[in-house]
Amino acid sequence: MEARPYLNRSLAGFGTTIFAEMSALALSTGSINLGQGFPDTDGPAEIAEAAIRAIREGKGNQYPPGPGIPELRTAVAEHQQRRYGLTWDPDTEVLVTAGATEAIAAALLALLEPGDEVIALEPYYDSYAACIAMAGGVRVPVTLRPDGDTFALDLDELRAAVTPRTRLILLNTPHNPTGTVLSRAELTAVAELAVERDLLVVTDEVYEHLVFDGEHIPLATLPGMRGRTVTIGSAGKTFSFTGWKVGWVTAIPELVGAVRSAKQFLTYVASGPFQYAVAEALRLPDSYFADFHADMKAKRDLLSAGLADAGFTVFRPAGTYFVTTDIRPLGETDGFAFCRTLPERVGVVAIPNAVFYDHKAAGAPYVRFAFCKQESVLSEAVSRLGKLRGSGSV
Numbered sequence: 001m002e003a004r005p006y007l008n009r010s011l012a013g014f015g016t017t018i019f020a021e022m023s024a025l026a027l028s029t030g031s032i033n034l035g036q037g038f039p040d041t042d043g044p045a046e047i048a049e050a051a052i053r054a055i056r057e058g059k060g061n062q063y064p065p066g067p068g069i070p071e072l073r074t075a076v077a078e079h080q081q082r083r084y085g086l087t088w089d090p091d092t093e094v095l096v097t098a099g100a101t102e103a104i105a106a107a108l109l110a111l112l113e114p115g116d117e118v119i120a121l122e123p124y125y126d127s128y129a130a131c132i133a134m135a136g137g138v139r140v141p142v143t144l145r146p147d148g149d150t151f152a153l154d155l156d157e158l159r160a161a162v163t164p165r166t167r168l169i170l171l172n173t174p175h176n177p178t179g180t181v182l183s184r185a186e187l188t189a190v191a192e193l194a195v196e197r198d199l200l201v202v203t204d205e206v207y208e209h210l211v212f213d214g215e216h217i218p219l220a221t222l223p224g225m226r227g228r229t230v231t232i233g234s235a236g237k238t239f240s241f242t243g244w245k246v247g248w249v250t251a252i253p254e255l256v257g258a259v260r261s262a263k264q265f266l267t268y269v270a271s272g273p274f275q276y277a278v279a280e281a282l283r284l285p286d287s288y289f290a291d292f293h294a295d296m297k298a299k300r301d302l303l304s305a306g307l308a309d310a311g312f313t314v315f316r317p318a319g320t321y322f323v324t325t326d327i328r329p330l331g332e333t334d335g336f337a338f339c340r341t342l343p344e345r346v347g348v349v350a351i352p353n354a355v356f357y358d359h360k361a362a363g364a365p366y367v368r369f370a371f372c373k374q375e376s377v378l379s380e381a382v383s384r385l386g387k388l389r390g391s392g393s394v
Helices: 018-029 045-056 070-084 099-111 126-134 155-161 184-197 253-263 272-281 286-310 335-346 375-390
Strands: 094-097 117-122 138-143 145-147 150-152 166-172 200-204 229-234 247-250 313-315 322-326 366-370
Touching (some): 018 335, 070 094, 094 099, 099 126, 099 229, 099 247, 099 253, 126 138, 126 166, 138 155, 155 184, 166 184, 184 200, 247 253, 286 322, 335 366
Parallel strands (some): 117 138, 200 229
Antiparallel strands (some): 094 247, 229 247, 313 322, 322 366
């Protein structure tokens, strides 16, 4: 009898993530890791102290409430109101999750029936594909394509991708990995399409505070979208505590209730003491967010300039803390091969964008670097990458 594979066939082909592979390569070669998107310094000391205080005071050391502690749900609602004029009831329209990753998984598990089609902007964060598969959905990629120094959404292609089987659009803006920030005109077109075709939209907005060019516009603020949008946010990217895994969902009660039904059987609850700390973080003064933004923008400019000087074509990111490059000016065409040899060549780790594509050829020449590192680390990485200029590849 033929042996039965252990892994569920819906997850066949996912295997170990590229982030694990490249981070292991960084360790084994002593390279600077600009692959995985985590900061190399902690967030505000007063917020770390808030977590310690919560532990000492016995807050969250046992199971917190399933929807999240009231203090954090209220802080999320206040933050959305203050920043975007969105009004959410913290008791019925806010759900705390184990990071944005769980929020995405729970939303898709809750809202999809087997065979439902999900439109996702390609390239996409790798968990999107896995979560759609686990929910039994069918992934329909719409490719963002280079347009000058950025990547753009083809609205005609998006509209053509919708079929009678389409259930929802999975949107990410600011967009990882390209750094694209969808404009008001683009988001309005998405909203009009969703209303016209009666679609739900799950929108990943974890980089909401990292928009350098343009503005962040929550899709839920547009006409007709409050009742059909599940918005996902996270503390990790904004406060540099990625290991705490505190995320949230905001939506109307019916949608939050559906997501909660799935979420309760994933982690049930998580990050108890950290929820208290994040509630305080969301109430930090505007100066914190402005300083954080300015710091990341300076780092974006430092790395982008260094990559361009090393010979890459650089797509200057309008948001996130990643910069996508084209390696063809270096005489390279295969991002996987390039990233696997880069640590030995110059001591820097990056991520091949093709891992985020269904259409691998479309992503083959693109490579992503993270700039959420100390300036001294970025400066050293730039110095090392400069060796590519004299390597004979150009």
